[in-house]
Amino acid sequence: MYQPEKLKARRKELKMTQKDIADQLGVSYQAYSAWERGVKQPSREKVKLLEHILKVSKGYFTELEIVRLYNTLSDEDKDQALNYVRSLVQKEKCKNVVSISEKLYEYHVYEKMSAGIGSSVYNDQNYDTVYFDEELAHDFASWISGDSMEPKYQNGSVALIRETGFDYDGAVYAVVCNSQTYIKRVYQEEHGLRLVSINPNYKDIFLSYDEDPRIVGIIVGNFLPVEQ
Numbered sequence: 001m002y003q004p005e006k007l008k009a010r011r012k013e014l015k016m017t018q019k020d021i022a023d024q025l026g027v028s029y030q031a032y033s034a035w036e037r038g039v040k041q042p043s044r045e046k047v048k049l050l051e052h053i054l055k056v057s058k059g060y061f062t063e064l065e066i067v068r069l070y071n072t073l074s075d076e077d078k079d080q081a082l083n084y085v086r087s088l089v090q091k092e093k094c095k096n097v098v099s100i101s102e103k104l105y106e107y108h109v110y111e112k113m114s115a116g117i118g119s120s121v122y123n124d125q126n127y128d129t130v131y132f133d134e135e136l137a138h139d140f141a142s143w144i145s146g147d148s149m150e151p152k153y154q155n156g157s158v159a160l161i162r163e164t165g166f167d168y169d170g171a172v173y174a175v176v177c178n179s180q181t182y183i184k185r186v187y188q189e190e191h192g193l194r195l196v197s198i199n200p201n202y203k204d205i206f207l208s209y210d211e212d213p214r215i216v217g218i219i220v221g222n223f224l225p226v227e228q
Contacts, residue, residue: 004036021050139162163216170186
């Protein structure tokens with residue numbers, strides 16, 4: 001694997017210019033510059049010349065450092081190095097297991113909200129239980145469906161809602177109208193609510209006040225559930 005960043009770093013270490021090396025290689029300045037930028041790769045023959053000019057070991061510009069160093073070891077030391085790396089990998093796996101087993105917080109996530117807001121916005125029987133590794137303050141949680149609010153709110157993520165009603169134009173709210181839940185930027189206009197997606201591929205939605213749209217609350221956070 002050719003590594004252009006190492007070529008540039010080594011040249012600077014030796015305080016050489018790109019033209020210095022290009023002249024010694026018998027190539028144009030533009031050709032050498034392209035090698036350093038990773039736009040093009042030098043041939044094997046040129047790589048050997050670069051190793052000689054820049055006084056580095058074979059494979060310095062083409063092998064990952066860990067591979068290059070490994071190849072300089074004796075057979076016995078190679079075995080020790082492999083065992084050490086395997087132990088590090090095992091430790092990393094154990095870390096991941098520990099992090100997964102850390103405390104997770106339960107959230108009830110509703111598919112749809114009711115337009116008649118009273119003591120509860122939701123049908124208490126109709127929710128999914130999901131988990132996240134942080135306890136986030138909220139009143140309700142609802143699924144985000146579709147990509148209209150991406151990249152900030154991903155499809156399949158959970159929106160956390162505070163039951164505040166309307167606060168200010170342009171904030172993201174949960175809105176219920178005609179048995180449908182919308183999570184959008186909301187603007188209050190003279191004759192209704194204008195719902196705006198973050199994704200520019202979606203047109204605005206206008207809900208007339210005659211349809212009795214209800215702003216449940218402002219979105220105060222979102223997350224992708226942690227799998228158990």
